[in-house]
Every structure is written in C-alpha cells, then in structure tokens.
Amino acid sequence: MKKLFTLLLCAVVCSSFYAQTKDEQALTARMQTLHDALLKPDSSTLAGIADDNLTYGHSTGLIEDKKAFIEDLLTGKTVFHSLTFSNQSIKITGSIALVRNRFIGEVTANNAPKQVDLLVLLVWRKQKGEWKLLARQAAKIPPAN
Secondary structure, three states, X not given: OHHHHHHHHHHHHXXXXXXXXXXXXXXXXXXXXXXXXXXXXXXXXXXXXXXXEEEEEOOOXXXXXXXXXXXHHHOOOEEEEEEEEEEEEEXXXXXXXXEEEEEEEEEEEOOEEEEEEXXXXXXXXXXXXXXXXXXXXXXXXXXXX
C-alpha cells in the first residue's frame, strides 16, 4: 500500500510539471532569466528580455521606460542583494501573458538598504516567438492588523 501511495504521489507531482504548456514553460524560463538579471544585471540580457515599449512600475509609484529600467540596474542605483519570486501564476491569452507573483528581497535603492515584500503583476507579449516584458507593476503588501 505504501508503494502504491508513493507511486501515485510521484505521478501527481510529475503530471503537474508536465501539465504546463510550452508557452507556460517558456514564461517560467523568462521569469528565471529576469530574476537572474535583477541580481546580476547585464545590458544584453536586460535589453533582450524587455519590450521596447516597457513600462516598469515600482511600488513607490515611480514608472520607468526600458532605458531607465536598464540604466537603474547597470549604474547601481538599484542593487538587489537577494530576491525570491513565489506564489507565481501564469495566464495566457493569445500573445499576451499575465504573470503574478510575490517578490521578496533585500535591495539598496538610492544608497538606502531596505527589505521589499511586494505583489507584482507582469505583462508579457509574445513577439516573433519570444516573450518580452511589456509592463510590470508592483504593490506593497499592507501590514497585518
């Protein structure tokens, strides 16, 4: 009975991984590329992942275009020391995908260290077979009462 339970558990776990469509798998990989590029920014990766019409909204209300988003990371104005994406969901409609997650990390922004715990919505657009980040908006999680 124990072997049967273990086999069924493995089947459920494996099927949930393989249940992702090719686009969902591609978006999961793009999110990992974004994660890695935020921690170790390089211009070609950031430029390659961002749509030319990117609008990148911070939880502070600051909104950046593609150029400002990339410069902010490359010049060290914003430095991520640690970063975790969790509770991620992906919804695809045609060539547009919505990715929601929780964004937790340690960051230095404008020479001020801080902890961030945010809810984020990212909008991706598929162009020529590749997903590009079109929009991102973060919101602070209100403190528990």
